[in-house]
Amino acid sequence: MNIAKVVVDVPASQTNRVFDYNIPDKFTDIVHCGMRVIVPFGPRKVMGFVLEITDHSSFDKLKSIDDLLDVTPVLNKELLELGKWLSNHTLSFYISAFQAMLPQVLKAKYKKEFQRKNGAQLPKELETIFAGRDFVSSDEFIERDGNYRLLQRMIEDDQIDVLYHVHSRETIKKETILGLAKEPRVYAEKIETLPKQATKQREILAYLLDQGGDVSQKRLIKDLKTTRATIKTLIDQGLVKETKKEVYRNPYKEENYKRTTPLGLTEEQTEVIKPIWTSIDQNEHEVFLLHGVTGSGKTEVYLQAIQKVLAHQKGAIVLVPEISLTPQMVKRFKGRFGSDVAVLHSALSPGEKYDEWRKIQRQQVKVVVGARSAIFAPLKNIGIIIIDEEHETSYKQEEHPRYHTKDVAIHRGEVHKCPVVLGSATPTLESYARAQKNVYRLLSLPHRVNNQAMPEVKIVDMRDELHAGNRTMFSRTLKEAIEERIKRKEQIVLFLNRRGYSTFVMCRDCGYVLECPHCDIALTYHRKQEKLKCHYCSYEEKMPSACPSCQSETIRYFGTGTQKVEEAIQELIPTARVIRMDVDTTRKKGSHEKLLNQYGNHEADILLGTQMIAKGLDFANVTLVGVLAADSMLHLPDFRSSEKTFQLLTQVSGRAGRAELPGEVVVQTYTPEHYSIQLASKHDYDTFFQKEMSMRKKFQYPPYYFLTLITVSHPNQVKCQEVIRTISQLLMKHLAKETKILGPTPSPVTRIKDRYRYQCMVKYKNEPKQREILNKILVVFESDIQKNDLLIQIDLQPYQLM
Numbered sequence: 001m002n003i004a005k006v007v008v009d010v011p012a013s014q015t016n017r018v019f020d021y022n023i024p025d026k027f028t029d030i031v032h033c034g035m036r037v038i039v040p041f042g043p044r045k046v047m048g049f050v051l052e053i054t055d056h057s058s059f060d061k062l063k064s065i066d067d068l069l070d071v072t073p074v075l076n077k078e079l080l081e082l083g084k085w086l087s088n089h090t091l092s093f094y095i096s097a098f099q100a101m102l103p104q105v106l107k108a109k110y111k112k113e114f115q116r117k118n119g120a121q122l123p124k125e126l127e128t129i130f131a132g133r134d135f136v137s138s139d140e141f142i143e144r145d146g147n148y149r150l151l152q153r154m155i156e157d158d159q160i161d162v163l164y165h166v167h168s169r170e171t172i173k174k175e176t177i178l179g180l181a182k183e184p185r186v187y188a189e190k191i192e193t194l195p196k197q198a199t200k201q202r203e204i205l206a207y208l209l210d211q212g213g214d215v216s217q218k219r220l221i222k223d224l225k226t227t228r229a230t231i232k233t234l235i236d237q238g239l240v241k242e243t244k245k246e247v248y249r250n251p252y253k254e255e256n257y258k259r260t261t262p263l264g265l266t267e268e269q270t271e272v273i274k275p276i277w278t279s280i281d282q283n284e285h286e287v288f289l290l291h292g293v294t295g296s297g298k299t300e301v302y303l304q305a306i307q308k309v310l311a312h313q314k315g316a317i318v319l320v321p322e323i324s325l326t327p328q329m330v331k332r333f334k335g336r337f338g339s340d341v342a343v344l345h346s347a348l349s350p351g352e353k354y355d356e357w358r359k360i361q362r363q364q365v366k367v368v369v370g371a372r373s374a375i376f377a378p379l380k381n382i383g384i385i386i387i388d389e390e391h392e393t394s395y396k397q398e399e400h401p402r403y404h405t406k407d408v409a410i411h412r413g414e415v416h417k418c419p420v421v422l423g424s425a426t427p428t429l430e431s432y433a434r435a436q437k438n439v440y441r442l443l444s445l446p447h448r449v450n451n452q453a454m455p456e457v458k459i460v461d462m463r464d465e466l467h468a469g470n471r472t473m474f475s476r477t478l479k480e481a482i483e484e485r486i487k488r489k490e491q492i493v494l495f496l497n498r499r500g501y502s503t504f505v506m507c508r509d510c511g512y513v514l515e516c517p518h519c520d521i522a523l524t525y526h527r528k529q530e531k532l533k534c535h536y537c538s539y540e541e542k543m544p545s546a547c548p549s550c551q552s553e554t555i556r557y558f559g560t561g562t563q564k565v566e567e568a569i570q571e572l573i574p575t576a577r578v579i580r581m582d583v584d585t586t587r588k589k590g591s592h593e594k595l596l597n598q599y600g601n602h603e604a605d606i607l608l609g610t611q612m613i614a615k616g617l618d619f620a621n622v623t624l625v626g627v628l629a630a631d632s633m634l635h636l637p638d639f640r641s642s643e644k645t646f647q648l649l650t651q652v653s654g655r656a657g658r659a660e661l662p663g664e665v666v667v668q669t670y671t672p673e674h675y676s677i678q679l680a681s682k683h684d685y686d687t688f689f690q691k692e693m694s695m696r697k698k699f700q701y702p703p704y705y706f707l708t709l710i711t712v713s714h715p716n717q718v719k720c721q722e723v724i725r726t727i728s729q730l731l732m733k734h735l736a737k738e739t740k741i742l743g744p745t746p747s748p749v750t751r752i753k754d755r756y757r758y759q760c761m762v763k764y765k766n767e768p769k770q771r772e773i774l775n776k777i778l779v780v781f782e783s784d785i786q787k788n789d790l791l792i793q794i795d796l797q798p799y800q801l802m
């Protein structure tokens, strides 16, 4: 067993396979599958993952492994298999798939250096760069525009060497631990002989004797109000010894969370948890879709399902969208399961994330709560995987490997023979359609806990406000409702949807929005050319000066920011106390939590914010939710815009009236008749589902059809157009006759950082050979990709269509 099969960190299709390496004697029995190694590859040294260890190779001259990056494997067998599956599933390289599963600090960086060998005399051009030195970093070489051809010749002539340093950013935090250096009994005498004025030193010794063991220096300094200098004198006298101990950075201190006990489940909760418990008990994989209205107690169902899993000595993964991984959410899990919980959150520092990851890796925790990438948590014995708010698009990773978390979860669920629970008040059409076909098992919580009523929703037509002479951003209804709540000392959530602003053009007079006659999506405004364009089919028209529907001249594109809204409130209702939550006010670490705490303590009447306040918040005193512009997302150039609008309105409305006090919602819109606004206001998911499904069927979108989005980008526009044309021709030729290929067309954002972008979209029902064909296309363009700066992105199941 002295041969390792290694996937190398060279993302290209020729290298997307395993290479055989010799395991040198010194590493025999030390190298294991799932470890990262340094291997020679051509003239370079690269990192690689060991996938397999065997005793035979079909090649006879093998190079040897140079070095090991890990002492223990960073990927276990299951994750190695998962990586292979992921790479195949998303059409990405093995190496990208493996890297995606690791915490950031384990992603090694390389530093390249050129070394002059044995004082060699270099050509003048290079000598000016080396300037008498023996080493020059590759960065400096590039910066000073060094001649690569010359460099290459010198390397071939053995005058210059290329060195690779691999830097792992992994950092382990150490803590200083103090203890007694001698037998305890000798201290009585020692304390006597210390100088009289050394009271602090005496105190320290007494403290250590009292603790009878090792104490963290930090704690001792705090408890005794002493200094490091005093401790140092004792160490120097050989009375105290210090050691370094590896510790975890723990951003979520357990003692900060009050322990909670399971609540008595309601009848509905009891009904839905039964089949989940059965699946856990019987070790059977099944996918459940938990459709529960806002405030129906889904989280309590998750908690008690996990409790069952823990009783079986297994672990759980709970995924929540980044944006709703709020302190409140963490509190609920830490409160129930204490130090058994690891939290993986993007707001943690890389070091903190690494520590949480190591706790999981060492199986020291049982429950992992985290955002998207937590689906790769290295838990060995998974008993349940839960995806909360399963409709959230952030579950789709928008860079290599372009995976959807749901697919990964279901795959791992199959491997571990455990249930996967997808929870939402507004499931995606895809999931609900699957539940209707019994691919998933549907579980419903149609009522709020304790049967509180769903909040009453009032739709306000903003066109009427304009006609009545109200030009502010607050309707009369909303203004009165706010004032009333402030008087009653109740609280208000004001939601401003920032997504989709200033892309579409709307008539303020009649609410008319310009749409593509072929694609049923809003046209996007291009300011420079004064044109409106469709980003699916390239249809375009001139920006009109008057509304095509009512001739009014108030037609323009749409937009405002939270800061402006805050000013407007202050002007309109000067007594209102407002907390504004947006990217600006939450940039600093911990500010998110602080603002929510202030709001929870009723230090403000109004919580004003964007997407980040739409979900997950559970404040009993909130009785009014105002939605300032319900339409803004409705007109995004995206076939899911109605669905997203329905989901968002339902989520925000769900923040009102969650406890005893009844809730009310005011939705301001220019298109009150739109079905997603009407049905969200009636909390009518079922009708929305029927209606939206019929639209999807008519326009041939998912879940009736599958989509693949192919985007090509290159600095040269002509090159870009050529490539995308060739790709769509190849697809046309090789894919099924019934399959449609839309485009090629410029991408919605046509140029990013001086690179042109063109796309085409494949719409299909069944294409078993698609992956194979796409892979072949990538090979056709391989040399352009490697050498000519061409980028081809393939997104199977795209969510981001911009």
Ligand SMILES: Nc1ncnc2c1ncn2[C@@H]1O[C@H](COP(=O)(O)OP(=O)(O)OP(=O)(O)O)[C@@H](O)[C@H]1O
Residues within 6 Å of the ligand: 263, 264, 265, 266, 269, 292, 293, 294, 295, 296, 297, 298, 299, 300, 425, 449, 615, 616, 617, 618, 654, 658
């Ligand atoms: N069985 C129960 N008995 C009493 N209170 C409960 C019970 N289950 C849940 N609750 C409480 O009801 C409130 C709403 O529950 P929870 O937040 O779990 O709902 P949810 O369905 O996750 O809501 P959302 O989708 O809106 O976030 C919470 O304050 C929770 O503590």
Ligand SMILES: [Zn+2]
Residues within 6 Å of the ligand: 516, 517, 518, 519, 520, 534, 535, 536, 537, 538, 539
């Ligand atoms: Zn169109």
Ligand SMILES: [Zn+2]
Residues within 6 Å of the ligand: 507, 508, 509, 510, 511, 512, 547, 548, 549, 550, 551, 552
């Ligand atoms: Zn009009």
